[in-house]
Amino acid sequence: MKTNNVLILLLSGTLLTLVLSGSVFAQKIKKQPPNIVFILSDDHSAPFLGCYGYPDIKTPNIDKLAQEGILYRKAYTTAPQCVLSRAGLMSGRNTLAIQMTRFSAPLDADVVSYPELLRKTGYYTGILGRNFHLDGNRRVPETVAVLEKYDLETFKNRVDYLKITANRDSIFNQYTEFLDQVPKGKPFFVQVGYSDPHRIFNAKSFEPDPSKIKIPSLWPDTKLLREDFAAYLGEIQRLDSDVGRVLDDLKKRGLDKNTLVVFMGDNGGALLRGKGTLYNQGLNVPLIMRHPDLIKAGQTSDALITGEDIAPTLLSVSGTQIPKNMTGIALTPSFQQPSFEGHDHIFAVRGAHGQNLPHNTADFDLGRTVFSKKYKLIYNAMWQLPYHPVDFDAQPFWLELRQKHIEGKLDEKFDKLLFADRRKMFELYDEENDPEEFKNLSGDPKFEELEHQLKTQLQEWMILNRDYLPLPIAP
Template sequence: MILTPFLLLVLSLFTSSHTQAPLESPPNILFLIADDWSYPHAGVYGDQVVRTPTFDRLAAEGALFTNAYTASPSCSPSRASILTGRYPHENESGGNLWSEWPAQYPTYVSLLEEMGYFTGLTRKGWGPGDFKISGLEHNPAGKSYSDFAEFLKNRPDGAPFTFWFGSSDPHREYIPNTGIQTGTKLEDVVVPGFFPDNDCVRNDILDYYFEIERFDRECGQLIAMLEQIGELDNTIIVMTSDNGMPFPRAKANLYDYGTRMPLAIRWPKKVKPGTVIHDFVSFVDFAPSFLDAAEKSPENMSGLSLWAFMDGESLDRDQVFLERERHANVRKGDLSFPMRAVRTQQFLYIWNPMPERNPAGDPSVHQSVGQYGDVDHSITKFLIMEMEGKTAADQPDYFSLAFGARPEEELYDVVSDPYQLNNLAAQSNFADIKKELRQQLLDWMEATGDPRFENPKSTYWDELRYTPDYQMKDTDVAKQIQDYRIKPPFGPDAKDGIPCQSSNNQ
């Protein structure tokens, strides 16, 4: 048989089409987000009490981050920044808790959906807040499913997916003694330096650990499903939290226990097992990273893609920027307590443009939560409230640290002062450092269009709608303390429980 030029061309095309490597499938994305979990509360970070085998596994098989920071230590603005790749003040109404969704900005979920991704979530997505008023049919994090199994069942054959698992752990309220009754011990707990160190505070932390462990177990179950369907290695798995632990001077604050987050990422295509990243990462980086993985260029996002960074390239980022506006509605007049900050490897500089306002909320309930309502109710909070004016000379003033007024500027050496207890802003020998960090912060605010750059006293976030409509009452703090009991599983006092010690008894 004589092959004509035409037949030779056809044969050549046929042969090449069968010898080329098949196109790679776009990666799936599994985003696992806790609610109120702080760094360093995971086994791989060195915590000797909390048990986090799933998180530790992801770190061992992927990358562990030691300097990952939420954009804001408050649920709604943090989650909005994850989805949009924009800082909270760039998200306008999305900069507040219990806000209205800023639908004018696309999310990585909506953009991937346009590319053919199947998207979904279970439990807590973006929020709390109102997305329906913005014209959305479902939560910005995806359409809601009862669980991951139902989502996978409904997934079209061969479609890449992005799934958001939003746990409610370790958000309060806690069932007292769930931690200690699993066998964890009060004496093993490391108490942060801004809490009084007594058994009831330690027991409260054990209950917080109990819910971290439950989140970790559930994440492990989702990962097992990926293994069962053979898609583990083609899935980007991110495990993190939205903001810090629900304790005084942590959640809703720009100190490390409010903003520094656990983070592990597994994706064998880009991330070598056992990678440890000490450089700064911000939550605004998630959206552009996910889009980059799907080969879509992000637009109008402030974050950076992390994948080249994982291969050893530098992000050229020597600091991370932090902020918050109105958390709960806890000041008369619906007022925010605005904060802006820059965190470097050695220093944390915080600017409080309205220091005349109460940082933790009014001492009596305004609308929501209760006294000092930017701090979630807990035995730790109530014990510290009882310490007002009772601090011993050799102890930190726990009440002032949690609830007291704050100056316009704060500066902390985070290396020598990891709990950020000693404000250096007024010390003359730190004047040059403070000036440099303040200028960095102002430059960032100007570059990102922060309204507080032009008008530090702006009332924009005060005037935005607070979506829930209820009126709460003050809590009987003395009764809460009186009723609290530690009930270990064994021992002579197990029946009635051990009452709280005096709040200032260390």
């Protein structure tokens, strides 16, 4: 009986702490709504920052941001592609629910984005820098004609400030211009988008020595691959210097004390088994948040997070009501509570990529995944077709690997991963013991029940979201 009483007291104390911390959080927000700066890198897989433990990269500005805030290790995007992923970030909903699985599609006017909601509650809002990708694609004249005929480009009506540029100096100039235009006394939200580390890699002066960097064990170690990867790391080191400029300017203006700074990648890097795939390197991205007053400094969280969580988190921080149709959850409890677990499991989508006709699985591939911290199930609807890389199929390192495959000179484990004539319809991975997703456990009798459970979860999600793919469990 005494043990039970002690347990009840402990649970009551924990509950009281949560209630009080939530109350204090709400009071702080009500007294002075925080500004929000959302910095978004492009094609950035999570391991490749100093603060994430990668040893051969120098990212002091982003590392400092992590030291002063919270770093999330298990943050995943809703898709391994920019348009689909960014739609999830903006809406707090999955890409199927909002019909954003193709690149040419603009975000429908009926789908509310969180900057619109911030604007309604008094925020001055802006989007600048790298193309935000949600107003449709203007590369094809016939597509542009449709966008203009039906007035489908809506973001000019969703925010107060909207400008696009890929130039680094111009991004900073847009950022300072935006801050100069914020009305006195108003809180602000701004999304600052960067092109780094998206290909083409051209940050030559920032590149580390290719011979001295650590190559992930899921890649074959060749001289050309090392050179390509060093160029990718150079892009990230250049990005870090640009992030430093933004943070320094924020501090000079005296705005850093009441500004939530969020740093995130839009999807994984254009690397082997990265961008365009449902593997970890395609979905797992860096996510860091800092606010001196709201977030306990120096935290590392292993909460399971999806891109859908960003919108409700930023709304919660601002004191704005979260719409019921947002399927993400607010991450604000993690700001002070290390025990915050996030989701039990999350989902992601692989849809069409870019504007090309379907010549290979880089252009057109369809897949779904469901995963927890322990296990991941991947459903390859187009399993009959081999893997084809996104954005680097003409790079020397890939051409060399392909030639080694043709000549039978590529290590068997890499040959099977990269050049199999057909993929498996289902892939099942033990994320704790095999985080690089080498060993496919699908079909193993020992994991039959687990595989069926994950397929059942995926089936439910696909039905509820009116997915157009065949369901993973056949009659």
